[in-house]
Amino acid sequence: MSLSLPADIEPFLRDGYEWSDAGCYALNVDVPSDVRERFESEFDVIPGYVHMLEERDAAMYVGASANVLRRLEDHRDGEKRKAVLFRVCEIDSVEGVWWFDSKDKAFEEEYNIGSALQTLNPTVYVHQR
Secondary structure, eight states, rough: OOOOOTTGGGOOOTTOOOOOOOOOOEEEEOTTHHHHHHHHHOOOOOTTTTTHHHHEEEEEEEEEEHHHHHHHHHHHHHHSSSOOGGGGOOOOOEEEEEOOOHHHHOOOOHHHHHHHHHOOTEEEEEOOO
C-alpha cells in the first residue's frame, strides 16, 4: 500500500495545526519475508537492525519533521532523503501523528514517542533514527 496524502494523516490533525506543521509520526511498515536478502541485494553493509525485522511480528518507523506532510511525501515518493528502511520495506499505513508548536519540540519528543510505542507493542520492532 502507498500513502494517500494528506488523507491518511487527516484523522490525526488537531485544532490549530496544519498538515505542514512540525510533528512526529509513526508508520506501520510491511516487512517482506525475504527482508535480509533484499537488504543484501541493495546494500554492501547490512544495517544492524535487520535481525530485529526478521524476529518481530511487525515493524513501525518513527520520525520527526519540521513539515510532516512534506516528509511523509519524501518517504512515499523517495525523491529526497529516502530512509534506508523504505528502500526495502513498504509503508503500510500511518499509525499516528503528534503535532508540536516547533520543530525543536518535535525532534525532542521523537525518542519518547518511539519508546512509548515500543513499550505498548513489545512484539513490534520500532525503528527510530
